[in-house]
Amino acid sequence: MSTLLEVEDLRVSFPTRTGVVEAVRGVSFTLGRERLGIVGESGSGKSQTGRAIMGLTPEHGQITAKKLEFSGIDLLKASKAQRRALRGNRIAMVLQDPKYSLNPVMTIGRQIVETLRAHEKVSGAEARKRALDMLAAVQIRDPERVFDLYPHEVSGGMGQRAMIAMMLVADPELLIADEPTSALDVTVQLEVLGILNRLVAERGMGLIFISHDLRLVSSFCDRVIVMYAGRIVEELPAGELAHAKHPYTQGLLNCMPRIGADRHPLPVLDRKPEWAL
Amino acid sequence: ATPADTLVQAWAIDDTITLDPAESFELSPAEFIGNTYNMLVRLDIDDTTKVKPGIAESWEISDDGLTYTFKLKPGIKFASGNPITAEDVAWSFERVVKLDKSPAFILTQFGLTGDNVAEKAKAVDDTTFVFTVDKPYAPSFVLNCLTATVGAVLDKKLVMEHAQATTPSDDYKYDTDFGYAWMKTNYAGSGPFKIRDWRANELVVLERNDNYYGEKPALARVIYRHVKESATQRLMLEAGDVDVARNLEPGDLEAVQKNTELASTSAPKGTVYYISLNQKNENLAKPEVREAFKYLVDYDAIGATLLKGIGEIHQTYQVKGVLGALESNPYTFDVAKAKELLEKAGLKDGFSVTFDVRNTQPVTGIAESFQQTAAQAGVKIEIIPGDGKQTLTKYRARNHDMYIGQWGMDYWDPNTNADAFTSNPDNSDDAAVKSLAWRNAWDIPELTKQVQAALLERDNDKRAELYQKLQQEALETSPFVMIFQQIEVAGVRGNVKGYRLGPSFDSNPLAPVSKE
């Protein structure tokens, strides 16, 4: 498996009035054409890791890394224009909540076409056709109709599919999905995951799947990275979740109620200061 | 720049609310009417104690002083082309009396009523008009009154074509409106110019009257543009977008005078400015206080600054140039004297009083100056600023303490001001005649009688003497602190020739004006 992305000692920090906040503190991993899950509790730096790769870190944030390379391109040295050309074209990102991440005053079709035309010179008709195909590919039953709808006119699940279509229409090699389903109902969540799964398999993309739901990640991904306070505390193949070594990972797994298991009270996570070191 | 045959004037013309001579009583329309209509007799602007022929060629006064017979110039025409006959004159008088609008009293004071006007103002033949008055008034008074715009002769035929039928009522007993509705915005006269257009608060356009019997004006057109601000007017004058600027304030006037491309002209007008003291206020009612206040105005400073070029200090109520005007300015700014008088009045420590002031210049400036100088004698003046109509409303209701006012003559005769300032037949609140003396509750039965007497004095010199006596009395005792007489000024572009201002607004002649 060829490596698509290499990250070594990635650090993201934000200067604030009360001092520097280190959101990501030395994260390293490599990614091939596989599904990598990143889990961790809120604020552990998952999103900032993903955004740093995309080049979407807020302006005042500072990124350093020994290495940040996407299929041979050094992302840290790349110019703004180069990075922009990569975004959406070769690296794409699906955001958490379709309600906020789709432009409310543009039709879904236009937003998809826009991605395409930002990267390829295609005629209007051609772009439309490809957008419709993409909508069909994310299993939207009536693409022609949905193409002309505004984001508020579709349900959350549908919106998330549109978002995926928008991000995949230019055929990226790497997709970063930042909690793409946590705003959705459980049943819809599974459908959307199914679609992602199929697209990754069919197109041979690399996928970084960010979520706080350990069980979901382990059932969906090939490999899982567990983050805590900006660091990776454990990395393990999805299947071996049950054998996680780090007490943090174990705690996360344990503290969730399970149907049928009668545990009163639930075990709670007892954070140790040394984990954050 | 302006067209060669057109004179463009910048002037605040928002007081024009009608063009009908029977109703119009304000300043700017007086100028329009004065230039577009003709009266039987006109004021001689070179000697303002005299009148000169207008439509009438000559006139005779009967020995009993009751009958005036006017002989009209023959063969003259209205702008419409209709001939001017004595019948037009008689009808114009009838119209004024029957409509009975604001200026109508200038004619009705001679005993005219709706019932007798046909008899008293009568056309004997085409060119002979006879006017009968009820008392042997001074002839100068009668003739002066006939020069007012209300005496304008209207084109009966033209007007009656536009007259509307009305249903008679208690107030108005006639079945026609005498073209009243139409005349508000239209024209039926015979002056050197005719009124072509009036857009309220925007412009007035006069055009040469080719049927004019006298010497035809050089200008084809005169346009008045409504511009309120003095500074704006000055800029337009400097840029050549207007030929004449009419509301220049002292500073702008000075600049115009310095500019070699521009000239200025001025004329004393029949308008005086005064501070009046309401006699209902017990402090102000004291004779010593009235006198003291006359010592508290810094006449010299005001005259040299605020009024520079636009007014001259004038302490009597008759304006310069009118019959019997008293040239006397005895008062000077004298705090010590004023204090002495106040002490005599028992007001050693001064007192407080309110002062209603219109928010226009120069009155605000004068009021402020007076406020400062009066304070030196311990009189605390609280200025209540207000819009013109607002302060006036209060003044007319006698609800003020002090008021700074402006009084323009109704017609060019001493009687008008004598009647206003020194006559008050009935000082009760619901009096029928509400003169300025009444407005300030100045109860003067004796002076009132003298005013009546002067009216009937047929000897001009004696008449003048009577008026001077009245003025002298007012100068000493009246609650009017007379301040200045207005001088009207105009900034004029250098290429305008023959532009001059007369003593009254209806006598600012446009006919002699030309442009190079």
Place this chain on the structure above:
Amino acid sequence: MTPALAIDTLRVTFEDFVALNDVSLTVAPGESFGLVGESGSGKSTLLRAVAGLAPIAGGTIEVNGQRLDTRRSKAFYRQVQMVFQDPYGSLHPRQTVDRLLLEPLAIHGFADTERRIVRALDEVGLGSGFRFRYSHQLSGGQRQRVAIARALILEPSILLLDEPTSALDASVQAEVLNLLEEVRAARKLTFVMVSHDLAVVTHMCDRLMVMQNGSEVELLTSADLAGRNVGQDYTRNLLIASEGFRRSA
């Protein structure tokens, strides 16, 4: 024994939209009752209707045997309190914890406010160190504890819980759930709890109602659910979905 809460053919409409369609249920005193269903199925609306925050178009509600008017009495609020879903939205942004807890006491004219506030904070496991903080100085879990403290300070007998943990991390969720169980046991409270997470509901509740489109789908016990003993396909789908992603699916 009179039920703690009895709802009969309750109907709630927003303009033309029927959000609750003739729902009936009874909850015994001391029972913990769950409501599950997909988003928009009317779970929150049901709780809000009981609390007097949603317009009731039909049906009746009885609390401890007393029928409720549309206008709730002050006494009612001493029996029924509610904890909201979003801990970030349910605390007044300009008030300290102290002020938040003082308010109900002030409204109901309690005298020993000092003691009650301290006790309430203790009870939810927040020391007095949190007493003068503003809500933005608290984490999500801490906020939810404050909200619970606020609900408990009036000593109600019924607590309505609208997804009290869905905005929280799994680890924090466990803490809050444990806390809720503790206070229920200690105060003999009746719970009505909404959640979209079947695991949470079965963990906390004895019986539950599955809802869809504002109507009841079925009533189950937690044991039924654990034993996959369900009557409706809709419930079965929910069950399957709650088990995570299956690649073959």
Place this chain on the structure above:
Amino acid sequence: MSETAMTRREWLLTDRPQSRLQARLGRAYVTWRRFTANRLAVVGMLIIVALVLVAIFAPLLAPHSPYVGDLAGKRLLPPGDDHWLGTDDQGRDILSRLIYGSRLTLQVVVLVAIIAAPIGLLVGTVAGYAGGWVDAVLMRITDIFLAFPKLVLALAFVAALGPGIGNAIIAIAITSWPPYARIARAETLTVRNSDYISAVRLMGASPWRIVLRHIMPLCISSLIVRVTLDMAGIILTAAGLGFLGLGAQPPLPEWGAMIASGRRFILDQWWVAAMPGFAILIVSLGFNLLGDGLRDALDPRGSGQ
């Protein structure tokens, strides 16, 4: 934890305040720090502080009398040694008038703010919270006031009440509350269905209690910002009324009235109108900068990031 080891700053910034007072001070301190981080806002505040100081110490600062001038000798003098900013058409020292005028300016803005803002706040929050016909009626009234030409309304009120600075203030206040009501209502609408208001309702609080104690405090900060930003407009409206002769009574050195009377000399003696113009400009600028800064400091959303 020992108290002594804590600096005052730490004490203020602690996330574990020990008392109501400490919590409140800490919050104020944070706001203050956020505010002072904005340099322009500090400039604005300094201007306003200077204005207040000048107003307080006017008799000490003014070199001449603001009321008594020398009409004959010192009229319309250009800025020079004795009269730094020149003299006006009554021969009065413009600088002294400006200094005394700061009192009036302050009086105008403060009074308008404490009359108009509470009216707007009350109307807006009550309408927003009550909804239904109360809302409809209150908003209709607000709309009528809004649809009415403001100057006509102000003129009418001044005319009715009589001219003078006090009445001008009332007139301005009466015409300027509707926008505040709108803002307060909009804000109320966004919070009235929020969970924390529902929570208060669930406690059995009366509507009045909710509006007065829970909703109003939320609207106040955006209102303060808006009022501060409107200060310039208020000063200018007062000036406009002065321009039309309905503002301050002569010889009060109200800045707007000073401009109005000085505008006649604008072409030749520019300083007569320009100096009060600059004064208004600077103070308005001060208020605007302050308002901008307050907005950033009081609105937690716009800050930080």
Place this chain on the structure above:
Amino acid sequence: MPARRANRRAWALFKSVAGFLVIVATTYLGLLAVTFFIGRVVPIDPVLAIVGDRAPAHVVERVRQEMGLNLPYYQQFILYAKGVLQGDFGTSVLTTNPVMTDIRRVFPATMELATVGTIIGAAFGIPLGVLAAVKRGSLADQIVRILGLIGYSVPIFWLGLLALLVFYARLGWTSGPGRIDVVYEYTFTPVTGFYLIDAVITRDWAAFRDIFSHIILPGSLLGYFSLAYISRMTRSFMLNELQQEYIVAARAKGLSETRIIWGHALRNAAVPLVTVIALSYAGLLEGSVLTETVFAWPGLGLYITNSLQNADMNAVLGGTIVIGSVFIAINLLSDVLYRMLDPRTRS
């Protein structure tokens, strides 16, 4: 079922139209009552405007009766309201024209000026506001802010006169006060009352140039004031939009900054901006009295003020109703535009 739905929709439409009519009607009634009330409380004798100061007492009395001012207030109000309901706003005392005729003349002047002002204000204000938001905290931001604040803070008549002095009197770049030179007064024929449009209609290009050079100065002046407001609001709306998630999404798509700012953020900010521009337009319509004085512009602001000062209540009412209507219309229009721009509100 579909029939019922159609029914319901018709009912909803009816309800919204009826609601709108009720709003307009009550607003009008309120305007009417307030104007009437003002007419009574203003301590100005309306008779004065007609007869002047020097009229004899009996004429004053007669005119007072003719005007119905001796009747009790409620009767006056009924008479007044009756006339208005029949579309008769009466005649203006000051101009002697029917009030509507006057307004038809003065209103286009004001509207033309306000339109030019708003166009200038929006054309410059929006880009400046966007610039300030995008470069938040930079020098450009501060400059735009100060520029805007000065616009907020400077007295308009002062700036107006200075502008006249500089651009008209000294430099001669523009024409002076008024709408058109007298030269064109009798060759140019107004059709709509909007002179610029009229000049285009009649293809009188010389007149067009003259009209344009007259309007540009007061127009720019008003434009500056609306620029101050618009740029400031644009900045704040843009800041808000730029924080939204969909901007992140747009960046993730690889769109250029230009496109993100102008195509996405501004497109969203445009929704509330419409209201802001409408408000500023309405503000210019009613608030240009001072500009009109300085530039001798025969507009509505002056007309109303002048009428008010003479207690010419017919004219004041007419003007007020017109401004009120325009206000309502602008609100409505901005509502419609809002709906057009924001798909969320059309459903």
